[in-house]
Every structure is written in C-alpha cells, then in structure tokens.
Amino acid sequence: MSTLASFRHIIRSVPRGKVITYGQVAEAAGFPRAARLTVWALNSGEDLPWHRVVAAGGRIALRGPDGEEQRLRLTMEGVTFRGSRVRMDVHGWTPRIRERRRGTSVRTSAFRTRDS
C-alpha cells in the first residue's frame, strides 16, 4: 500500500461527528512526527472528509473562509466547540495504529532512526 493511500485510508476512517489531528493521522499512517505529510495527503486528492482533520488541541488550521466552512461543516455533524477549538475530549477519534511488519529475520531495533 502506498504512503498516500495509507494517509487517505486513515482520514477516511474518521466518522461523522469525530475529528482527528494532523499528527495523529501521520502517526497512525506510520509516520510519527510527520504531521505535515497529512497536509500533503489532504491536498493530493479528493473524496476526503478534510474538515475532520484539525490541528493539535482542536484548533482549526485553515484561515479565512475555508476555516469558517470547516467549522460550519463540523457543527452540522454535531461537533461542539470550546471557544475556537473543537472539544477533543468529546470528539477526538483514535484510529487503530498501523502495525509494522515484523519480519522473521529483522528486528525493529535494526531500523531505529533516532531517539535515545
């Protein structure tokens, strides 16, 4: 499955009335800390519930008319806000994290990229 398809799959998994953050989408797609890839995915195709993707803390990242439309769409789905932010404790959606294959001969530790 392509990277793009993975992202799209995660985004499509968010049900009406729920929202997910850019960072969570990336993590679920197998790219923790690469929230910007979610933006890339959102702009790389149609047929996505784009309005259900919000920034950390339930903030709406889109500015201007687009942001207003997003809020309107969410409101129509029953999403509630606390000030300008979505109430994540109520509407936050947690997708099933994409699992990494554990090959018989390879250990994840062999692929460590950073941290420590």
Added chain:
DNA sequence: GCCTTGACAATTC
C-alpha cells in the same frame, strides 16, 4: 542531489 514548500507539532523564551 539540493532547495523550497506546506491546512503541523513541541519546545522555549
């Protein structure tokens, strides 16, 4: 290959 571009995120001041 190197540089720039994003609807970002976490940290720090």
Added chain:
DNA sequence: AGAATTGCCAAGG
C-alpha cells in the same frame, strides 16, 4: 498569548 526555533518528510523544480 504570541513569536521564534527546530524537527518532520514526500514532491516538484
């Protein structure tokens, strides 16, 4: 509360 900084990673020029 807001700005600056750094990390992030696929794509396109």
